[in-house]
Amino acid sequence: MNDIAASSFFDPQVIADPFDYYRAWLPKSPVVQLSDGMFLVLSYDLCAQATGEVDTFSNNFQGTLSGAMAEDGDVAAILSEGWPQVDTLLTADPPVHTRFRKLVNLAFSMKRVAAIEEDMRGVVIDLIDRMAAKGEADFVQDFGIPLPVAMIASQIGMTNDDLDKVKRWSDAFVDRLGRMIPKERELECAREVVEFQHFVKAKIDERRANRTDDLLSDLVYAEVDGERPLEDAEILSIMQQLMVAGNETTTSALAGGLLQLIENPDQMAKAVAAADEGNERAIINLVEEVLRIESPTAGMWRMVLKDAELGGVAIPKGAMVQLRYAAANRDPAKYPDPDRFDMERTNARSHLAFGKGIHMCVGNMLSRKEMAVAYSELLTRLTDFRVAEGHTPSWPPNMLLRGLTALPITFRRRA
Numbered sequence: 171m172n173d174i175a176a177s178s179f180f181d182p183q184v185i186a187d188p189f190d191y192y193r194a195w196l197p198k199s200p201v202v203q204l205s206d207g208m209f210l211v212l213s214y215d216l217c218a219q220a221t222g223e224v225d226t227f228s229n230n231f232q233g234t235l236s237g238a239m240a241e242d243g244d245v246a247a248i249l250s251e252g253w254p255q256v257d258t259l260l261t262a263d264p265p266v267h268t269r270f271r272k273l274v275n276l277a278f279s280m281k282r283v284a285a286i287e288e289d290m291r292g293v294v295i296d297l298i299d300r301m302a303a304k305g306e307a308d309f310v311q312d313f314g315i316p317l318p319v320a321m322i323a324s325q326i327g328m329t330n331d332d333l334d335k336v337k338r339w340s341d342a343f344v345d346r347l348g349r350m351i352p353k354e355r356e357l358e359c360a361r362e363v364v365e366f367q368h369f370v371k372a373k374i375d376e377r378r379a380n381r382t383d384d385l386l387s388d389l390v391y392a393e394v395d396g397e398r399p400l401e402d403a404e405i406l407s408i409m410q411q412l413m414v415a416g417n418e419t420t421t422s423a424l425a426g427g428l429l430q431l432i433e434n435p436d437q438m439a440k441a442v443a444a445a446d447e448g449n450e451r452a453i454i455n456l457v458e459e460v461l462r463i464e465s466p467t468a469g470m471w472r473m474v475l476k477d478a479e480l481g482g483v484a485i486p487k488g489a490m491v492q493l494r495y496a497a498a499n500r501d502p503a504k505y506p507d508p509d510r511f512d513m514e515r516t517n518a519r520s521h522l523a524f525g526k527g528i529h530m531c532v533g534n535m536l537s538r539k540e541m542a543v544a545y546s547e548l549l550t551r552l553t554d555f556r557v558a559e560g561h562t563p564s565w566p567p568n569m570l571l572r573g574l575t576a577l578p579i580t581f582r583r584r585a
């Protein structure tokens with residue numbers, strides 16, 4: 171395993187299953203140079219350090235990544251029927267980021283998450299009942315996808331009939347980011363973006379006329395001293411980011427965690443006991459350990475604004491750096507026996523699955539709650555989870571996100 175070449179990181183097989191690569195490189199070089207302008211950061215300490223140096227390691231990478239791909243004229247014509255795309259949150263640096271983050275923090279509060287917990291539990295139980303009625307399921311399709319989609323949808327005032335739209339729009343945003351799609355799909359995605367914008371704009375107008383008790387209203391009415399409230403185009407961009415950042419990641423965490431439990435019967439037994447006892451602390455730690463070991467956002471870009479040094483490695487201005495949160499979360503210097511899934515790990519919560527610093531995931535409380543409610547209800551209602559015979563779980567190659575596309579399972583209702 172020690173002869174894995176630095177440059178092989180981009181091999182689809184390595185990206186799909188990168189853990190041998192991390193194990194080979196982390197001890198000898200926590201910052202790996204892949205090519206002249208591209209570096210990987212693998213260790214916990216250095217990933218954490220880079221997230222704190224925002225003047226050097228910038229999140230404003232969108233332009234660089236897509237700069238070579240000027241918007242096609244036909245695509246631009248479709249997009250002109252909507253609102254301009256504004257860099258908010260993930261792809262913005264201070265002071266632009268600071269303003270958005272302050273306003274969005276107001277909307278994404280613990281209070282909001284607590285207020286939707288009851289609805290969330292209702293959605294979870296309903297999804298479990300539907301799976302149980304079939305006796306088998308693809309956990310990704312039947313649970314992992316619909317739960318986060320339903321939670322975001324309800325916060326923008328959508329009904330159950332609209333749910334497939336949210337998934338369709340989320341997929342379009344993600345495909346546009348990936349950019350490796352044929353022109354026909356580009357056009358289709360642009361139409362989806364415009365459809366989404368008009369849909370949400372109508373919901374914004376409704377809320378400007380009449381405040382409702384949901385996240386979208388919180389965004390519309392968010393006010394912080396000295397900051398101008400959010401404009402329509404800004405709210406639309408934020409909602410778009412919430413869908414891109416929040417749906418697939420939570421799906422991957424939910425499914426990856428269930429697979430960990432299935433593959434580790436001793437941990438499954440502990441988790442079931444915790445759920446039966448209503449031991450919230452144990453379930454919360456289970457969620458943290460799932461996030462650590464699964465790290466659905468496996469890596470995130472930073473653009474280097476000035477000549478820098480990280481772990482003794484010189485990184486020139488203009489370079490692109492990938493903070494590999496998934497590698498950091500299995501750094502043996504931080505997590506002894508890092509590949510072991512251990513729901514009692516005492517420092518599980520220190521993981522970098524949500525990043526760290528000013529860009530730390532704004533949806534972390536929401537997805538943590540979704541996972542905790544999901545595992546508690548799944549484990550108290552169903553039992554004897556197994557991966558369906560003949561299925562071998564696999565992860566499609568993706569530079570940033572890592573997640574199962576399918577998880578066919580069998581199970582029984584608990585007596």
Ligand code: HEM
Nearest residue numbers: 259260415416419420423467523524525529531532533537
């Ligand atoms: C298990 C689920 C999730 C994971 C693993 C995850 C992971 C992350 C990570 C690693 C970052 C930091 C990126 C960086 O370092 O630049 C981030 C930021 C972000 N996440 Fe999440 N996320 C999850 C769920 C969510 C949800 C549910 C939402 C919203 C509904 C969300 C919205 C965002 C947004 C808007 C940002 C950008 C924040 C900023 O730049 O200030 N995420 N997420």
